[in-house]
Amino acid sequence: MNRLIFFILSLYIFTGCANPEKKPDRRVSSNQNAHGFQIEKSGELTRLTVFNPWEKAENVSFEYFLVKKTATIPDSLTGRRVIKTPVERVICLSTTHLAFLEALNETMAVSGISGRQYVSNQKIRARMDQGEVPDVGYGQNLNYELILNQKPELIMVYGIGSEVTSHTQKLEELGVPVIMVAEYLEETPLGKAEWIKFIGTLFQKEKEAEEYFRQVAEEYNRLKKLAAGKTDKPKVLVGSPYRDTWWVPGGNNYLANLIADAGGLYLGKENPSHESYVISFENALAWGNEADVWINMSNLASKEEILSVDQRFKSFSVFNEGKIYNNIKRLSNHGGNDFWESGTVNPHIVLRYLITILHPDLTEKETTYYQEIE
Numbered sequence: 001m002n003r004l005i006f007f008i009l010s011l012y013i014f015t016g017c018a019n020p021e022k023k024p025d026r027r028v029s030s031n032q033n034a035h036g037f038q039i040e041k042s043g044e045l046t047r048l049t050v051f052n053p054w055e056k057a058e059n060v061s062f063e064y065f066l067v068k069k070t071a072t073i074p075d076s077l078t079g080r081r082v083i084k085t086p087v088e089r090v091i092c093l094s095t096t097h098l099a100f101l102e103a104l105n106e107t108m109a110v111s112g113i114s115g116r117q118y119v120s121n122q123k124i125r126a127r128m129d130q131g132e133v134p135d136v137g138y139g140q141n142l143n144y145e146l147i148l149n150q151k152p153e154l155i156m157v158y159g160i161g162s163e164v165t166s167h168t169q170k171l172e173e174l175g176v177p178v179i180m181v182a183e184y185l186e187e188t189p190l191g192k193a194e195w196i197k198f199i200g201t202l203f204q205k206e207k208e209a210e211e212y213f214r215q216v217a218e219e220y221n222r223l224k225k226l227a228a229g230k231t232d233k234p235k236v237l238v239g240s241p242y243r244d245t246w247w248v249p250g251g252n253n254y255l256a257n258l259i260a261d262a263g264g265l266y267l268g269k270e271n272p273s274h275e276s277y278v279i280s281f282e283n284a285l286a287w288g289n290e291a292d293v294w295i296n297m298s299n300l301a302s303k304e305e306i307l308s309v310d311q312r313f314k315s316f317s318v319f320n321e322g323k324i325y326n327n328i329k330r331l332s333n334h335g336g337n338d339f340w341e342s343g344t345v346n347p348h349i350v351l352r353y354l355i356t357i358l359h360p361d362l363t364e365k366e367t368t369y370y371q372e373i374e
Contacts, residue, residue: 032217034194036182039201044071046085046201053182054159055275062180066201083154083177086204091147091155093138095119097181099342100199103212109203111150114138120330120338142167144174154202156181187274188257189347190217196345212345219348220261226362227263227355234358236264237284237291237318240298241309246284247276255296258347262354263362267291281312288316293323293357295370299337301328302373324373325357339369 029039040047046066052058064081067073073082091112092098098121101107107123116128116135127133134150137143147155155178157168168178179202183195193216200209236259239248249255250273251266259266267287271277279287288294294316300306303324306313313319330338343350346368353370355363 029197031194031197033188033190034183034186034198035191036185037195037198039197044068045074048179048198048201050180050182053180053185054161054164055185057162060162064179068204081172081177081179083179083202085202087154087202089151089153090202091136091150091152093136093155093157094181094184095121095336095341096183096344097156097199098124099345100196102342103196103345104200104203104205104208106203106205111152112136112147117334118336119334120332120336120341125334139163139167142170144170147171147176148174152176154179158182158184183344185274186254187252188254189261189351190220192254192344193217193347216346216348220351223348223351223355223363224261227261227359230263230359230362233263233265234292235287235290236266236358237287237294238266238268238296240300240306241281241284242298246279246281248279249276250274258351258354262351262358264293264354264358281310285312285315288313288318291316291318291322293325294318295325295354295357296327297324297373299328299331300326300373301371306373323357325370326373327369329369329371343369 027041031037036051036053038049040049048064048066050062052060053062062081064083065077066083066085067077069084069086088109089111090109092101092110093114095115095118098107098110098113098119101110102121102123107121110124110127110133112134113119113124113128114136115138119125119128124133134146136147136150155171155176157164157178158181168180171178181195181198183192186192194213196209196213197206200206238255239246248268251269251271252274253276256266256269267290297306300309303319306319318324327339328337332338339350349368352363353368356365357370
């Protein structure tokens with residue numbers, strides 16, 4: 001469809017041109033940090049737009065129209081993606097989604113999850129043990145019959161690649177509303193956290209979401225300013241090999257930005273990508289001899305475990321003389337890591353402890369997500 005025609009049709013639907021005598025005010029959200037979504041309100045109607053919701057996506061967007069359950073769906077939305085709010089039964093295909101719901105006090109709305117072994121939230125784990133929240137699978141292994149039995153009003157999905165659209169299309173054909181959530185692609189910690197505003201609209205909790213993010217951003221920026229005053233920037237090595245391949249964040253990745261905000265110098269910042277990329281062991285060795293701090297080494301909990309992966313780590317200067325910290329303080333017995341769950345909506349807490357690691361004189365010791373490796 002010609003883009004101009006699409007724009008005009010979209011404008012017609014959203015601004016209520018079917019009734020030229022009544023043109024409600026149109027308000028567009030002004031995100032401070034997030035780039036992956038937009039919220040537009042016109043009267044009682046809310047339009048959510050999600051942009052490029054998987055890696056390497058370009059010029060891709062999805063529109064969703066939120067209509068209150070007490071309202072009648074206008075004819076102009078026939079054939080559009082409509083979600084009735086407030087949502088009371090939702091299936092989450094990412095544990096990160098659970099953290100947003102916890103922050104909004106909406107965990108009781110969860111009626112299904114994907115990857116139960118990775119769930120850290122204790123409220124959800126208790127409901128899983130009671131059989132209230134089943135694991136519905138993921139991707140090719142989605143259990144559509146189980147999903148329908150749970151009677152969800154919405155499924156929150158995410159995708160690494162465009163193949164996710166085949167699953168969302170199948171769900172929509174079965175009559176289940178689906179929404180793409182792509183906070184993981186944001187390039188900054190506050191960008192990820194700001195998706196709580198997007199989630200808040202689904203539960204008619206826009207004000208609560210705004211206030212939550214305001215407090216998080218205020219504290220994050222206070223700490224960032226505190227660290228910005230330090231002229232010495234400890235050099236930071238990130239990661240460890242996984243199946244003989246060492247992935248590191250690109251220089252515009254949220255973790256690279258988090259390290260910079262904590263007053264560190266990320267080794268790998270020269271790569272402009274926001275996605276991860278592979279480095280050779282020789283490259284890692286050079287950085288390992290340059291780094292002052294080493295963080296986020298999978299689930300490794302001791303120097304012995306690090307050497308069990310590769311004895312050559314003995315030659316890393318940072319292994320022998322530097323600081324080593326891993327984000328496994330809240331690692332569950334089931335394999336879940338709360339750093340990737342609640343850490344998404346608590347970037348200020350993550351930042352505080354990274355500052356403690358890099359600049360111990362600046363903040364009080366905070367051990368919520370990290371622990372020292374000895």
